[in-house]
Amino acid sequence: MAKDFSTREENYSQWYNDLVIRAGLAENSAVRGCMVIKPYGYAIWEKMQAALDKMFKDTGHSNAYFPLFIPKSFFSKEAAHVEGFAKECAVVTHYRLKNAEDGSGVVVDETARLEEELIIRPTSETIIWDTYKNWIQSYRDLPLLINQWANVVRWEMRTRLFLRTTEFLWQEGHTAHATKEEAVEEAFTILKVYTDFAEKWMALPVLTGKKSSNERFAGAIDTYCIEALMQDGKALQAGTSHFLGQNFAKVFDVKFLSKENKLDYVWATSWGVSTRLMGALVMAHSDDRGLVLPPKLAPIQVVIVPIYRKKDQLAQISVHANNIKDALTKKGISVKYDDRDTYKPGWKFSEYEFTGVPIRLAIGPRDLENGTIEVARRDTLEKEVLQMTDIENKVEHLLLQIQENIFQKALSFRDNNTFSVDSWEEFKDVIEHKGGFVLAYWDGTVETELAIKEETKATIRTIPFTHNPEEGKCIYSGKPSNQRVVFAKAY
RNA sequence: CGGGAUGUAGCGCAGCCCGGUAGCGCGCCACGUUCGGGACGUGGAGGCCGCGAGUUCGAAUCUCGCCAUCCCGACCA
Numbered sequence: 168m169a170k171d172f173s174t175r176e177e178n179y180s181q182w183y184n185d186l187v188i189r190a191g192l193a194e195n196s197a198v199r200g201c202m203v204i205k206p207y208g209y210a211i212w213e214k215m216q217a218a219l220d221k222m223f224k225d226t227g228h229s230n231a232y233f234p235l236f237i238p239k240s241f242f243s244k245e246a247a248h249v250e251g252f253a254k255e256c257a258v259v260t261h262y263r264l265k266n267a268e269d270g271s272g273v274v275v276d277e278t279a280r281l282e283e284e285l286i287i288r289p290t291s292e293t294i295i296w297d298t299y300k301n302w303i304q305s306y307r308d309l310p311l312l313i314n315q316w317a318n319v320v321r322w323e324m325r326t327r328l329f330l331r332t333t334e335f336l337w338q339e340g341h342t343a344h345a346t347k348e349e350a351v352e353e354a355f356t357i358l359k360v361y362t363d364f365a366e367k368w369m370a371l372p373v374l375t376g377k378k379s380s381n382e383r384f385a386g387a388i389d390t391y392c393i394e395a396l397m398q399d400g401k402a403l404q405a406g407t408s409h410f411l412g413q414n415f416a417k418v419f420d421v422k423f424l425s426k427e428n429k430l431d432y433v434w435a436t437s438w439g440v441s442t443r444l445m446g447a448l449v450m451a452h453s454d455d456r457g458l459v460l461p462p463k464l465a466p467i468q469v470v471i472v473p474i475y476r477k478k479d480q481l482a483q484i485s486v487h488a489n490n491i492k493d494a495l496t497k498k499g500i501s502v503k504y505d506d507r508d509t510y511k512p513g514w515k516f517s518e519y520e521f522t523g524v525p526i527r528l529a530i531g532p533r534d535l536e537n538g539t540i541e542v543a544r545r546d547t548l549e550k551e552v553l554q555m556t557d558i559e560n561k562v563e564h565l566l567l568q569i570q571e572n573i574f575q576k577a578l579s580f581r582d583n584n585t586f587s588v589d590s591w592e593e594f595k596d597v598i599e600h601k602g603g604f605v606l607a608y609w610d611g612t613v614e615t616e617l618a619i620k621e622e623t624k625a626t627i628r629t630i631p632f633t634h635n636p637e638e639g640k641c642i643y644s645g646k647p648s649n650q651r652v653v654f655a656k657a658y
Numbered sequence: 659c660g661g662g663a664u665g666u667a668g669c670g671c672a673g674c675c676c677g678g679u680a681g682c683g684c685g686c687c688a689c690g691u692u693c694g695g696g697a698c699g700u701g702g703a704g705g706c707c708g709c710g711a712g713u714u715c716g717a718a719u720c721u722c723g724c725c726a727u728c729c730c731g732a733c734c735a
Binding site for chain 2: 180195199251254255290319321323324325330331335337384403404405406407439440441443472474475476510511512513514515516517518520529531532533534541658
């Protein structure tokens with residue numbers, strides 16, 4: 168019922184922006200490119216954090232915190248890493264302000280110039296590896312499994328709420344291992360965590376695989392990723408896990424003595440997901456009536472709206488509403504009883520629909536007479552009137568059903584928008600007219616990938632893990648290829 | 659950083675060509691009637707018209723400069 172609100176059909180990116188703002192998730196701030204995450208949006212992020220944090224802990228990781236600032240000299244040590252991030256770093260050059268002599272305000276005090284400039288972290292590999300050097304001497308100190316929740320800054324040309332902001336929130340894991348095998352295994356463990364999180368919590372089906380060298384993280388040997396498909400047919404990288412080899416260990420001189428008393432560099436991984444997941448969540452499930460949230464991440468899972476004329480009616484309804492609220496709360500379900508007198512039921516219905524609350528319960532005079540309650544679900548917009556008896560179990564069950572339905576809907580959307588093509592003409596046609604994931608043979612060279620990107624704007628999103636290679640010919644160069652890779656236009 | 663557009667009430671906009679001291683919708687406040695899908699009536703509050711110069715008796719309106727934001731490209735999670 169959201170009037171004056173764009174539809175996906177009319178203008179997908181406008182729809183996304185309107186949705187994020189109108190649903191109270193975030194807004195643009197006074198600082199260019201930076202957003203304010205509003206309470207409702209932040210509540211969703213906190214639920215994501217809580218779920219992921221537990222998964223990290225369950226796989227043996229601990230949290231720690233490293234500085235926001237990184238000495239410039241640290242940053243320039245790993246060549247590929249520098250190349251990858253240098254163009255988008257914010258730099259702190261001074262540490263003091265003073266009043267302008269002409270009284271026009273505050274100016275930088277030029278006499279307070281830092282001897283060594285500080286970079287605001289775009290990612291923390293360098294400061295962390297410089298620190299790990301002191302923490303690791305022996306194989307007994309390994310593996311070192313650390314995560315940090317932090318903000319980072321990447322000076323982007325163009326920003327969009329959640330999808331790409333100058334400052335964003337994320338978690339970054341940084342681990343050190345005695346062997347290459349162990350480090351690779353760690354990268355895969357995390358990839359599995361991310362996959363599970365996306366599918367089970369966000370109800371977002373993802374493809375997993377390896378990045379092409381072109382899309383790989385600067386400084387990594389291999390980058391593994393989860394990729395999701397948005398409703399406009401564009402792909403969104405939702406998380407990455409990197410096998411870093413010994414690159415950072417060598418640069419920061421992190422060595423350990425093995426059981427055999429041999430000195431060797433440690434093997435490393437790093438991995439992260441960011442507030443970008445919020446964008447993925449919105450774009451994957453929502454519709455023209457507003458947000459659709461999977462119950463597991465919804466700040467409010469159930470809202471109860473009373474319908475009444477007179478105060479004494481409200482009092483009667485409230486008795487039932489509060490009983491239901493208590494019963495649901497006992498089951499660990501987050502419930503809001505919205506008995507505000509300042510808004511009408513119809514207004515509330517629209518509001519909770521727009522903000523994606525999975526289940527709405529309405530109790531009115533009719534229900535009081537019949538011992539019933541109206542149950543409306545956000546994902547299908549279906550309404551039914553149920554007996555009030557045992558409602559908490561029905562609601563609990565329905566939440567699970569909604570979670571599953573949202574996932575299945577996203578999954579079938581992806582299936583319906585995944586195409587396998589064998590010719591260049593077909594490839595161009597699908598990328599341009601249909602979008603989605605396009606599976607095609609590729610000769611494995613950067614040149615071909617770049618040429619395809621140049622002509623179609625599509626990139627290799629991921630190279631799927633496969634145990635049974637099949638022979639084919641590269642759609643672009645015609646050269647032999649032993650597996651199909653996933654192409655798409657991406658966010 | 660290139661191309662395009664826009665800055666007027668909390669939000670969305672009109673007014674600008676053709677200069678005369680600011681208006682509409684939503685929202686907000688009060689009261690009353692309403693309340694099962696965004697209610698209605700009556701009354702009210704709220705604006706250095708992005709900033710700075712200039713032209714003019716007079717500028718939201720004309721001229722010049724600046725700033726900011728948004729959209730489209732190149733770069734990126």
